[in-house]
Amino acid sequence: MTLSHPPLSPQWHAALRAASPVLWLRPDRAAPAEAAPYTLADVEAAQARFARFAPLLAELFPELRATDGVIESPVLAAPRMQAALKLPEASGRLWLKADHALPVAGSIKARGGIHEVLEFTETLALARGLIAPGDDYRRLAEPRARACFAQYQVAVGSTGNLGLSIGVIASALGFRAAVHMSADAKAWKKARLRARGVEVVEHPGDYEKAVAAGRRQVEADPHGYFVDDERSASLFLGYAAAALTLRGQLDAAGIRVDAEHPLFVYLPCGVGGAPGGIAYGLSLLYGAHAHCFFAEPVQSPCFLLRMMAGAGQLPGLPVPPSVYDIGLNNQTEADGLAVPRASDLAYAAVGGTLAGAYTVADDTLYADLARLHDTEGLRIEPSAAAGFDGPRHLLGSTAGQDWLRTQGLLPHMARATHLAWTTGGLFVPADEYERFLRRGHALAAGN
Numbered sequence: 001m002t003l004s005h006p007p008l009s010p011q012w013h014a015a016l017r018a019a020s021p022v023l024w025l026r027p028d029r030a031a032p033a034e035a036a037p038y039t040l041a042d043v044e045a046a047q048a049r050f051a052r053f054a055p056l057l058a059e060l061f062p063e064l065r066a067t068d069g070v071i072e073s074p075v076l077a078a079p080r081m082q083a084a085l086k087l088p089e090a091s092g093r094l095w096l097k098a099d100h101a102l103p104v105a106g107s108i109k110a111r112g113g114i115h116e117v118l119e120f121t122e123t124l125a126l127a128r129g130l131i132a133p134g135d136d137y138r139r140l141a142e143p144r145a146r147a148c149f150a151q152y153q154v155a156v157g158s159t160g161n162l163g164l165s166i167g168v169i170a171s172a173l174g175f176r177a178a179v180h181m182s183a184d185a186k187a188w189k190k191a192r193l194r195a196r197g198v199e200v201v202e203h204p205g206d207y208e209k210a211v212a213a214g215r216r217q218v219e220a221d222p223h224g225y226f227v228d229d230e231r232s233a234s235l236f237l238g239y240a241a242a243a244l245t246l247r248g249q250l251d252a253a254g255i256r257v258d259a260e261h262p263l264f265v266y267l268p269c270g271v272g273g274a275p276g277g278i279a280y281g282l283s284l285l286y287g288a289h290a291h292c293f294f295a296e297p298v299q300s301p302c303f304l305l306r307m308m309a310g311a312g313q314l315p316g317l318p319v320p321p322s323v324y325d326i327g328l329n330n331q332t333e334a335d336g337l338a339v340p341r342a343s344d345l346a347y348a349a350v351g352g353t354l355a356g357a358y359t360v361a362d363d364t365l366y367a368d369l370a371r372l373h374d375t376e377g378l379r380i381e382p383s384a385a386a387g388f389d390g391p392r393h394l395l396g397s398t399a400g401q402d403w404l405r406t407q408g409l410l411p412h413m414a415r416a417t418h419l420a421w422t423t424g425g426l427f428v429p430a431d432e433y434e435r436f437l438r439r440g441h442a443l444a445a446g447n
């Protein structure tokens with residue numbers, strides 16, 4: 001990627017290192033085709049795989065009967081949240097993509113995580129003659145298939161939600177499942193997995209350590225399959241398939257996306273796979289008319305650092321950089337986003353095409369979580385609130401306004417759509433959610 005960037009001011013760098021919120025904007029986005037590691041056909045193949053498995057999923061998960069096995073979430077208008085965030089209507093309309101309500105996994109991880117386990121299952125089942133192309137995949141619920149799957153172990157390293165998605169789908173299909181979790185993983189996520197017969201292995205370190213430990217353990221097992229969050233094309237394409245559904249939902253809602261109707265998408269980012277896959281899919285469908293921003297905790301801006309390093313703005317630091325390299329500690333209540341180093345696969349795919357990235361303080365996550373509850377009646381987890389700070393950053397800052405002007409977007413803002421991706425929350429236990437809400441309300445009252 002040959003992209004030129006103006007140097008950032010010393011004050012900007014100081015704010016990043018001091019864990020203050022920052023907004024980073026790309027002046028010169030690459031055309032998606034330039035980076036394109038996957039094609040639209042690859043993304044459509046992921047969507048088709050979900051469709052082949054849908055009848056089986058409807059049989060395995062009662063909660064999917066109503067949708068015939070389709071795992072999807074609605075796109076919702078959020079006018080009351082928009083008012084609470086004080087976002088002027090002259091700058092567009094606020095919507096959200098409600099992945100916090102995705103069934104089975106309760107988070108955006110239902111897309112990538114489940115897709116990868118389905119792809120592994122399909123490959124194995126075809127190789128073992130359990131199914132032939134074109135068969136009804138409900139045959140995979142029969143004893144012969146399950147006896148085969150029981151010989152295999154599916155494992156993953158996770159801060160929580162990826163483990164929930166992989167563990168639940170793998171054990172439902174009959175695999176042995178193991179989830180290697182970091183110290184910051186929430187107790188209820190571990191308990192939920194154990195209740196489903198998933199082996200939970202706890203590691204004292206962070207997300208990277210849990211992944212490394214999981215990878216090592218599975219390498220030693222000839223019947224082991226490791227879902228590699230940092231390097232998996234299958235995960236990435238499972239996420240990217242969301243762009244296809246989203247396009248249909250925007251069409252159905254009468255939302256246009258073109259030069260006069262810009263789409264701004266705000267995606268909470270951990271390692272970068274989920275938001276990267278979605279941003280990639282959107283760039284294939286909408287090109288430069290979809291402006292994607294990644295949202296990260298102030299202590300875990302790993303993807304932002306990766307993009308800065310790519311733009312030559314982090315001289316003297318290792319590439320890829322980790323948040324520890326600039327003195328941050330990766331401590332955040334947004335457990336889904338607590339990742340020290342970005343995925344190279346995700347960076348290679350979208351690092352050059354994103355509009356920008358910003359960081360969010362934990363207090364802001366809680367305040368926005370409570371706002372969303374009070375205005376729209378939706379329950380999300382702290383990680384999932386990170387998208388809502390995006391329009392505030394973009395519309396409410398001089399840097400954001402300058403960027404909109406230089407991109408030629410200012411004349412079109414009244415017809416813009418701002419889409420915050422709410423990435424998780426469905427299975428947060430009631431007492432835990434009440435704590436989130438109390439903390440959010442206390443912060444809002446103090447404002």
Ligand SMILES: *Cc1c(COP(=O)(O)O)cnc(C)c1O
Pocket residue numbers: 107108109161162268269270271272273274275276336337339381383384423424425
């Ligand atoms: C995992 C996760 C993300 C980010 O996904 P990555 O692939 O790690 O970037 C965002 N929100 C929630 C709730 C998550 O669990």
